[in-house]
Amino acid sequence: MRMKVLQVSATDTIGGAGIAAYRLHQGLQHIDIDSHMLVMRKATSDPTVHRVSTHLDRLSRLRRRWADRQHKQHLAQNLRKPDNAYWSLNHQSYPIADVINSFQADIVHLHWVGDNFLPVQEIRKITAPIIWTLHDMWAFTGGCHYAGDCTEYRQNCGNCPQLVQPAPDDLSYRIIQHKIQAWKDLPMAVVCPSQWLIDCVSDSLLLGWKDKHVIPNGIDTTQFKPIDSTSARTAFNLPHDKKLILFGAFGGTSDPRKGFDYLQSALKSLSDNQDIELVVFGSEHPQALDLHLPVHQVGRLHDSVSMALLYSACDLFVLPSMQDNFPNTILEALACGTPCVGFDTGGISDLIQHKHNGYLARLRDTADLADGIQWATTQSWDASNIHQAIVDEYALPHIAEQYHKLYETYLYDRR
Numbered sequence: 001m002r003m004k005v006l007q008v009s010a011t012d013t014i015g016g017a018g019i020a021a022y023r024l025h026q027g028l029q030h031i032d033i034d035s036h037m038l039v040m041r042k043a044t045s046d047p048t049v050h051r052v053s054t055h056l057d058r059l060s061r062l063r064r065r066w067a068d069r070q071h072k073q074h075l076a077q078n079l080r081k082p083d084n085a086y087w088s089l090n091h092q093s094y095p096i097a098d099v100i101n102s103f104q105a106d107i108v109h110l111h112w113v114g115d116n117f118l119p120v121q122e123i124r125k126i127t128a129p130i131i132w133t134l135h136d137m138w139a140f141t142g143g144c145h146y147a148g149d150c151t152e153y154r155q156n157c158g159n160c161p162q163l164v165q166p167a168p169d170d171l172s173y174r175i176i177q178h179k180i181q182a183w184k185d186l187p188m189a190v191v192c193p194s195q196w197l198i199d200c201v202s203d204s205l206l207l208g209w210k211d212k213h214v215i216p217n218g219i220d221t222t223q224f225k226p227i228d229s230t231s232a233r234t235a236f237n238l239p240h241d242k243k244l245i246l247f248g249a250f251g252g253t254s255d256p257r258k259g260f261d262y263l264q265s266a267l268k269s270l271s272d273n274q275d276i277e278l279v280v281f282g283s284e285h286p287q288a289l290d291l292h293l294p295v296h297q298v299g300r301l302h303d304s305v306s307m308a309l310l311y312s313a314c315d316l317f318v319l320p321s322m323q324d325n326f327p328n329t330i331l332e333a334l335a336c337g338t339p340c341v342g343f344d345t346g347g348i349s350d351l352i353q354h355k356h357n358g359y360l361a362r363l364r365d366t367a368d369l370a371d372g373i374q375w376a377t378t379q380s381w382d383a384s385n386i387h388q389a390i391v392d393e394y395a396l397p398h399i400a401e402q403y404h405k406l407y408e409t410y411l412y413d414r415r
Helices: 014-031 058-077 095-104 171-184 196-201 229-235 260-269 304-313 327-336 366-376 383-394 396-414
Strands: 002-009 034-039 049-051 107-110 130-133 189-192 213-214 245-250 274-282 297-300 316-319 340-343 356-359
Touching: 002 014, 002 396, 014 034, 014 130, 014 327, 014 396, 049 245, 058 130, 107 383, 107 396, 130 396, 189 396, 196 213, 245 260, 245 304, 260 366, 260 396, 316 327, 316 366, 327 340, 327 383, 340 366, 383 396
Parallel strands: 002 034, 002 107, 034 049, 107 130, 130 189, 189 213, 245 274, 245 316, 274 297, 316 340, 340 356
Antiparallel strands: none
């Protein structure tokens, strides 16, 4: 009998975590696992991806809408500083566990479940063995998805530096206590795509005792591969005689964690170089950017073919994130043979091999970031070698098989 797995993710192909979950879902299907997805927001027409709302009766849908309103109101009542990370509380319950259990899966595989999609107390009601791939830090914090320099998740949270009015018993403390009570002695296997995140989990009060594994995100290397740069530039109407620096993220330049301000400062110091121009993707609308060089804004791209073309059109991809788990954008760029520059932090350090497929700059060091960009644009890169290294380590069939082995091991241990 085929193994049946339910992937539980807030989205299928919206945002980096949803994209990673959907890619795994497809990879598992290709190795003959009966994989389905349960999502809050669906962007594909895939019949094996199911909206949770279609599996709720009228009363349960009303409960879900009420829970969503309460969740948003509670967040609004606890003001956070302007540069805070994204937050989820997931403390308002509705009967999603009943929906999850109705699939009768052998394994329930959780992914990004924020925005009250999967309330904390509902996780304990799941009857199948649970695997949880963490795409950020939320599972072991008091509400933030990224903790920045704060390490209070190692204790009990409280006095949260992201809140306007921190206190020992503030919202972060109450939420982490809620998680501790709800997940006490709850067996699950935790998977992290990056070594950095698994180290954070190991140090955390909440999940440090769980069974832990490192399995990186996978990528379809038949879709993300080097494409002739001349054709790619023509497709986007980009200049053929310039060094093109690519920046992009979900939300474009508006997310402070993605570090566009650092890139902006670095590029200003390189403004005397008339050969460099910037290409930006990820924002729905053009933005006014304070730069002393030409900028090409291509908007938000929604398919892998367009993204592969764009990566191949550019000489270098730069993502100066302050804290990131395992950015799909760097994985995609490298799969397309495009070298990358980023700060030496988080999962970025797992992907960029310093001066082999890009440059790792010292964290928050604008001058070193500028040096890395300048250095990388003067190198002769072999796109096929960069691509092959990604094939060897991150090709989707290889990653799907790693998860298959984990599923089998976890099922055997639970018997």
